Amino acid sequence: MSETKPLADRVRPASLEGFIGQKHLVGPGKPLAVAIQQNRIYSMIFWGPPGVGKTTLARIIATQTDRPYFELSAVSAGKAEIRAIVEQVRAAGQRDLFSGDSKPQGGSAVLFLDEIHRFNKAQQDFLLPYVEDGTLILIGATTENPSFEVNSALLSRCRVFVLEPLSADDIRPIVQQGAVALDVSLSPEAVDFLAEFAGGDGRQALNLLEVTAGLYGGENKMVTVESLKTALQSKFLRYDKAADEHYNTISAFIKSMRASNVDAALYYLARMVAAGEDPLFIARRLVIFASEDIGMAQPTALVVANEVFRAVETVGLPECQFSLAHGTAYMALSPKDRTAGDAFFAALEDVNRTGTLPIPLQLRNAPTKLMKELGYGKGYEMYTTDDLLPEDLKGRKYYQK
Numbered sequence: 529m530s531e532t533k534p535l536a537d538r539v540r541p542a543s544l545e546g547f548i549g550q551k552h553l554v555g556p557g558k559p560l561a562v563a564i565q566q567n568r569i570y571s572m573i574f575w576g577p578p579g580v581g582k583t584t585l586a587r588i589i590a591t592q593t594d595r596p597y598f599e600l601s602a603v604s605a606g607k608a609e610i611r612a613i614v615e616q617v618r619a620a621g622q623r624d625l626f627s628g629d630s631k632p633q634g635g636s637a638v639l640f641l642d643e644i645h646r647f648n649k650a651q652q653d654f655l656l657p658y659v660e661d662g663t664l665i666l667i668g669a670t671t672e673n674p675s676f677e678v679n680s681a682l683l684s685r686c687r688v689f690v691l692e693p694l695s696a697d698d699i700r701p702i703v704q705q706g707a708v709a710l711d712v713s714l715s716p717e718a719v720d721f722l723a724e725f726a727g728g729d730g731r732q733a734l735n736l737l738e739v740t741a742g743l744y745g746g747e748n749k750m751v752t753v754e755s756l757k758t759a760l761q762s763k764f765l766r767y768d769k770a771a772d773e774h775y776n777t778i779s780a781f782i783k784s785m786r787a788s789n790v791d792a793a794l795y796y797l798a799r800m801v802a803a804g805e806d807p808l809f810i811a812r813r814l815v816i817f818a819s820e821d822i823g824m825a826q827p828t829a830l831v832v833a834n835e836v837f838r839a840v841e842t843v844g845l846p847e848c849q850f851s852l853a854h855g856t857a858y859m860a861l862s863p864k865d866r867t868a869g870d871a872f873f874a875a876l877e878d879v880n881r882t883g884t885l886p887i888p889l890q891l892r893n894a895p896t897k898l899m900k901e902l903g904y905g906k907g908y909e910m911y912t913t914d915d916l917l918p919e920d921l922k923g924r925k926y927y928q929k
Contacts, residue, residue: 535738536731539705540584542591549581549698549730550691560585560689564592569636571659571666573644573674573683576691578774579729582669585691586640589667596620596637602646607654613639614658636665644668645677646806652679659685672809693728696720702730703737710741712749721753727775736760774805781856782813786821790860797856807848811837814855825865832858871926878921885918 541547544554544561553560563569569589574582583599590597598613617637641647647655658664659682666686670677674688694702703722707714714722714737726733736756744755777799784792800810811833818833836855840848894904915922 534735535706535709536579536734538709539702539734540587542588544588544592547581547584547588548702549694550585553689553691554585560589564589567593569593569595569638569665571664571686573668573670573678573686573688574691575670575672575674575688577671577693577728579726579731579733580691580694581730582691583640583642586638586667586669590638590640593638595665597640598637599640600642602641602643602651605641607651610639610654610658613637614663617663636662638667639664640667640669642669643671645670645672645674649679652682656681656685672806676812694726694730695728696723696726699723699726699728699730699733703733706734706737707741707751710738710745712741712745712751714751715753717753718751718756721756725756777803777805778810778813781810782817785817785856785860786864788860788862788864790857793856793860794853797852801845801849801852807840807845807852808837810852811840811855814852814859817859820869821864821866822859822862823865823868825863829859829862867927867929871928874926878924882918882920885920887918888916890914891916 544564547554552558555561574585576582586599587597589595596617600609600613641655644652655664655666659666666682668674668678668686674683678686700719700723703719704714722733722737725736736759737751740751740756740759741749743759745751777796781793781796781800784790784796797810801807815830815833815837818829822829833855836851839851843851889903890905890907892899892904894900899905917924
């Protein structure tokens with residue numbers, strides 16, 4: 529029966545001892561390790577790219593703290609599913625109360641909500657009272673910035689943990705475990721290929737290994753670099769918009785707009801919409817692009833991008849496709865100028881290098897007599913042409929016209 533499961537699920541560790549990666553969260557003395565060890569679990573959001581262990585961590589937390597565990601995807605679930613879980617948890621709590629059985633610390637069940645950014649405001653608000661009263665310990669997973677995608681009320685009740693892409697050294701033991709589960713051999717070169725191909729996504733590496741072993745493993749049960757490359761071209765390796773293809777397509781979209789290639793930009797926009805990409809994700813990239821790449825060459829681009837975002841947020845699919853196409857064509861055809869952003873990051877580099885240098889006295893506020901006597905504000909002219917940088921940075925030019 530287990531062999532019908534995807535390989536990634538079959539090799540999923542059941543405890544922190546077998547978990548690979550995210551040492552800043554699960555290493556000795558780190559926050560999640562301590563929380564599990566002390567059985568002090570709270571609601572949290574896991575923010576990170578696909579295939580880095582968000583689901584696995586949620587399951588480990590529930591298992592090692594002996595809590596009931598429920599798992600939903602925000603893509604398909606709604607209020608009814610949450611209500612059913614709450615009723616089940618409360619009914620179980622009543623049974624425990626009458627039977628005298630001890631309950632886990634806090635008496636809460638863990639609800640893992642994958643792709644929590646897909647829940648709308650009303651659905652997120654529906655979760656609040658159950659998180660607030662301790663019925664549910666919410667563990668949300670998202671690939672999107674929770675500051676934008678999770679309601680402030682819900683976010684304030686959760687701790688956000690950032691999960692990082694897995695390193696090549698993390699991926700190697702994962703694919704070796706996969707090879708054992710599949711009963712195939714991997715050459716060292718094949719292990720290295722998978723580790724680099726994964727791009728930080730353990731599931732991506734295991735998916736390729738599983739497809740290759742099934743198609744080309746053969747009687748010798750050997751997976752080679754050549755068979756991996758052949759499988760990459762196979763129609764059996766399905767498109768996964770939540771993983772590598774997602775990042776490749778948004779990259780192509782942005783780079784096409786940057787090159788002012790409106791046809792390519794509209795094509796990649798269509799690819800994303802057809803794949804079911806969140807239109808707000810695309811609209812947010814237009815807002816970023818308007819400042820990062822167009823900037824001072826056409827300052828109204830930021831106004832257009834913000835209005836596209838607002839239109840997408842208000843209208844939704846399918847009608848917002850017109851707004852996305854409008855915004856994409858506008859950004860692609862606009863002149864480009866990265867001067868302002870480049871200037872800012874050059875200044876930021878100096879800030880990080882030099883620290884908080886003393887601000888020139890003439891620029892300081894002087895609300896008291898003592899400050900005036902100390903020279904605060906002395907010599908300040910509203911439209912001066914003097915160099916106003918700190919002494920150690922005099923003469924620096926960030927903004928290059």
